[in-house]
Amino acid sequence: MIKVTDIISFAKHQISGGIHPKEFKSISNKKAIEYLPLANELVIPIPHNLSENQLGVSVGDSVSIGEKLLSLGSDFFSSQIHAPCDGNITVITDKNIGHPSNLPMPSFVIKTKAVESPEKTKMDADASSRHWLNIESIDLVQKIYDSGIVGLGGAVFPTHIKLNSSINKVKTLIVNGMECEPYITCDDRLLREHSAEILQGALISAKIVGAESILFGIEDNKPQAIRSLATEIERHTNHPENNLFLANIKIIVAKTKYPSGGEKQLIQLLTGLEVPQNKYPVSLGIIVQNIATLYAINDAVNYGNSLTQRLVTITGDLVEEPGNYWVAFGTPLSHIVSTMKIDSEKVSDIILGGPLMGQTVTDLNIPTQKSTNCIIFNANRSASTSIDHTECIRCSECESACPVNLLPQQLYWFAKSEQWEALEQQNIFDCIECGACSYVCPSEIPLVNYYRFAKSEIKHLDSKQAQSEIAKMRFENREKRLARIKAEREEKRRKTAEARKLAANKSTPNEKQHDPDGKKSAIEAALERVKQKKENHMGKTSLE
Amino acid sequence: MEIISATLIITLFAAICGALLGYASVKFKTEGNPIVDQINDVLPQTQCGQCGHPGCKPYAEAIAKGEAINRCPPGGEAGIKALAELLELEVIELDESCGEETRPRVAVIREDECIGCTKCIQACPVDAIVGAAKLMHTVIESECTGCDLCVPPCPVDCIDMPFVKTTVNNWRRENPKLKINQELNMLQNSDSIITIKQVS
Numbered sequence: 001m002i003k004v005t006d007i008i009s010f011a012k013h014q015i016s017g018g019i020h021p022k023e024f025k026s027i028s029n030k031k032a033i034e035y036l037p038l039a040n041e042l043v044i045p046i047p048h049n050l051s052e053n054q055l056g057v058s059v060g061d062s063v064s065i066g067e068k069l070l071s072l073g074s075d076f077f078s079s080q081i082h083a084p085c086d087g088n089i090t091v092i093t094d095k096n097i098g099h100p101s102n103l104p105m106p107s108f109v110i111k112t113k114a115v116e117s118p119e120k121t122k123m124d125a126d127a128s129s130r131h132w133l134n135i136e137s138i139d140l141v142q143k144i145y146d147s148g149i150v151g152l153g154g155a156v157f158p159t160h161i162k163l164n165s166s167i168n169k170v171k172t173l174i175v176n177g178m179e180c181e182p183y184i185t186c187d188d189r190l191l192r193e194h195s196a197e198i199l200q201g202a203l204i205s206a207k208i209v210g211a212e213s214i215l216f217g218i219e220d221n222k223p224q225a226i227r228s229l230a231t232e233i234e235r236h237t238n239h240p241e242n243n244l245f246l247a248n249i250k251i252i253v254a255k256t257k258y259p260s261g262g263e264k265q266l267i268q269l270l271t272g273l274e275v276p277q278n279k280y281p282v283s284l285g286i287i288v289q290n291i292a293t294l295y296a297i298n299d300a301v302n303y304g305n306s307l308t309q310r311l312v313t314i315t316g317d318l319v320e321e322p323g324n325y326w327v328a329f330g331t332p333l334s335h336i337v338s339t340m341k342i343d344s345e346k347v348s349d350i351i352l353g354g355p356l357m358g359q360t361v362t363d364l365n366i367p368t369q370k371s372t373n374c375i376i377f378n379a380n381r382s383a384s385t386s387i388d389h390t391e392c393i394r395c396s397e398c399e400s401a402c403p404v405n406l407l408p409q410q411l412y413w414f415a416k417s418e419q420w421e422a423l424e425q426q427n428i429f430d431c432i433e434c435g436a437c438s439y440v441c442p443s444e445i446p447l448v449n450y451y452r453f454a455k456s457e458i459k460h461l462d463s464k465q466a467q468s469e470i471a472k473m474r475f476e477n478r479e480k481r482l483a484r485i486k487a488e489r490e491e492k493r494r495k496t497a498e499a500r501k502l503a504a505n506k507s508t509p510n511e512k513q514h515d516p517d518g519k520k521s522a523i524e525a526a527l528e529r530v531k532q533k534k535e536n537h538m539g540k541t542s543l544e
Numbered sequence: 545m546e547i548i549s550a551t552l553i554i555t556l557f558a559a560i561c562g563a564l565l566g567y568a569s570v571k572f573k574t575e576g577n578p579i580v581d582q583i584n585d586v587l588p589q590t591q592c593g594q595c596g597h598p599g600c601k602p603y604a605e606a607i608a609k610g611e612a613i614n615r616c617p618p619g620g621e622a623g624i625k626a627l628a629e630l631l632e633l634e635v636i637e638l639d640e641s642c643g644e645e646t647r648p649r650v651a652v653i654r655e656d657e658c659i660g661c662t663k664c665i666q667a668c669p670v671d672a673i674v675g676a677a678k679l680m681h682t683v684i685e686s687e688c689t690g691c692d693l694c695v696p697p698c699p700v701d702c703i704d705m706p707f708v709k710t711t712v713n714n715w716r717r718e719n720p721k722l723k724i725n726q727e728l729n730m731l732q733n734s735d736s737i738i739t740i741k742q743v744s
Contacts, residue, residue: 048711048712048713099712100717101710101712101715103710103711103712103715105712388724389724416721446720449720449723450720452717453717453718453719453720455717456716456717457716457717460714460716463714464588467589468587468588468589468590469589470687471589471590471591471670471687471689472584472589472600474670474671474672474687475589475591475599475600475601475669475670476601477671478669478670478671479599
């Protein structure tokens with residue numbers, strides 16, 4: 001018999017840097033999960049890398065919940081999107097979907113059909129008859145692909161690609177339940193109320209990739225979640241029926257510190273291993289999955305549900321009933337504002353995601369997406385969005401806060417003076433944009449904004465360079481082709497001249513002695529040709 | 545005796561070195577002018593001819609011979625800076641007689657008006673226009689450098705040169721330095737100048 005105490009242990013390793021911001025988690029983690037009523041209209045953005053013929057539905061079509069909106073064919077590199085509700089596609093148009101550029105993106109607009117309660121639509125889906133243990137890994141990956149599951153921790157990387165590239169290459173599945181950013185509590189609540197489903201999802205993932213052990217990493221500020229999960233693991237391991245597929249399952253509790261939930265940071269905390277530069281965790285035999293992603297995997301494999309909604313923390317000092325809600329994808333913020341009775345006049349900033357890594361938006365028409373794990377409605381502007389800052393005083397607080405051991409101060413100076421090569425040498429692309437440096441900066445410099453700007457400029461210059469390489473190649477190929485054509489023409493002319501000369505020499509061999517240059521014969525030949533031409537011409541005119 | 549052996553050794557040594565050098569100069573012969581190639585790599589490869597040369601490579605050759613580095617409008621300020629750094633010259637302003645630095649453009653053929661004369665195809669320095677005689681032509685946008693050279697030969701003026709549209713793929717983040725200045729200006733123009741002073 002395994003006891004709860006055997007399951008839980010404390011993290012032996014540490015990450016460098018990190019900060020301890022005020023948590024604000026108690027605002028939203030007390031209330032049980034509820035469903036947000038469906039909005040009248042949902043906006044589903046179409047991924048920008050798709051072409052028009054990859055759309056699976058057109059304007060006027062009626063769709064039912066879970067229906068695929070794209071026909072991707074064999075394109076395994078994109079991920080599926082589904083109708084989040086029953087309704088009609090009213091229009092496909094450009095909408096502001098909250099991309100940091102504020103550029104509108106083509107989106108499906110779905111007019112929803114009224115439903116009595118959103119729970120029903122989710123739970124009625126048919127359960128698969130075959131147990132997942134008897135299904136091949138590759139078929140499970142296909143099922144996950146068909147369900148449109150992406151990494152719900154925030155990066156939204158397609159889960160089917162991650163799993164597929166890790167099959168038989170990893171030994172450890174690490175489950176990310178750190179949730180280190182302030183305000184966000186959706187993973188905490190999901191663990192408290194649905195630990196059985198999450199464990200199932202973890203077991204399915206472990207089965208797919210052939211992992212031998214599962215490590216749950218959770219911060220020590222979520223004791224209820226840890227207890228709930230530990231009880232579930234104990235029940236699972238001590239149940240004789242479950243010995244068919246058994247992985248070594250452990251919970252590792254880490255001290256609360258931001259950003260321990262970063263993928264590479266989490267691996268370092270739990271195993272002491274550092275993921276090498278420009279490599280993925282799979283190179284260490286590790287795959288990391290988020291709590292919410294595992295819940296979605298269980299939902300897809302055991303219940304056949306596509307990913308059409310997610311748990312979103314709706315919090316902030318303007319929200320009357322802050323908590324965690326199941327929100328259908330594409331729900332506009334304005335709908336949340338009206339149903340949650342938020343005084344929209346008092347809102348100065350809406351933050352999608354957490355206060356450190358999230359994005360501040362002002363447009364209430366922006367819809368929620370697969371990456372939206374938290375929405376904060378606050379009356380006061382947060383420090384990270386202040387527009388003015390004083391100069392850097394070289395205190396190097398940022399350097400000790402950086403979890404990836406970069407030199408944020410150097411990066412700032414180089415970014416400000418636009419020295420791109422120096423920035424690359426300082427490994428700016430290793431920056432995970434966690435915002436710890438900006439948080440500790442006494443001058444309130446929005447450091448991460450400078451790094452994002454620098455990264456974007458470097459990428460732009462790289463693509464420009466690649467473009468000019470192509471143009472150079474095409475220009476040179478064209479020059480070569482033109483030169484070749486010219487040479488060929490020259491060659492042809494030379495050959496015909498030679499042939500003519502030869503013919504002229506042959507016809508008058510006796511005159512050769514008197515005409516060593518062939519000049520005379522050439523003149524004669526020309527005269528002959530003119531004569532012939534004249535005759536021909538005359539013949540023609542006479543014919544006419 | 546010593547003198548003879550020393551002379552012999554030195555002579556032999558010199559002969560070996562000479563042979564090695566001779567071999568190296570044949571084996572590792574650099575084709576073309578490496579400085580021209582380096583300059584050419586910095587130039588934007590628009591092949592527009594605004595500098596007065598028929599393409600970027602000829603201009604690179606001219607620069608190697610001592611022509612001014614400020615005659616490339618598509619390269620702009622950044623291009624002049626890069627050239628100055630490479631050749632250890634002073635940064636100078638763009639020669640405005642060659643043209644102005646503009647946002648990138650792309651050629652677009654108004655296809656119903658095209659008569660299929662192939663003149664633009666012949667003018668395009670990077671073979672970015674496809675079509676055949678008396679058939680409609682079209683521009684391969686991804687390959688177009690926006691050089692403008694196809695516009696003058698068109699007998700029916702059916703080629704437009706719009707700016708390249710900003711999309712999610714080629715979008716660039718704003719410089720926070722400029723953003724701060726902008727927002728401060730905006731605030732200063734309104735009545736809230738006092739709050740800024742309090743903040744700073």
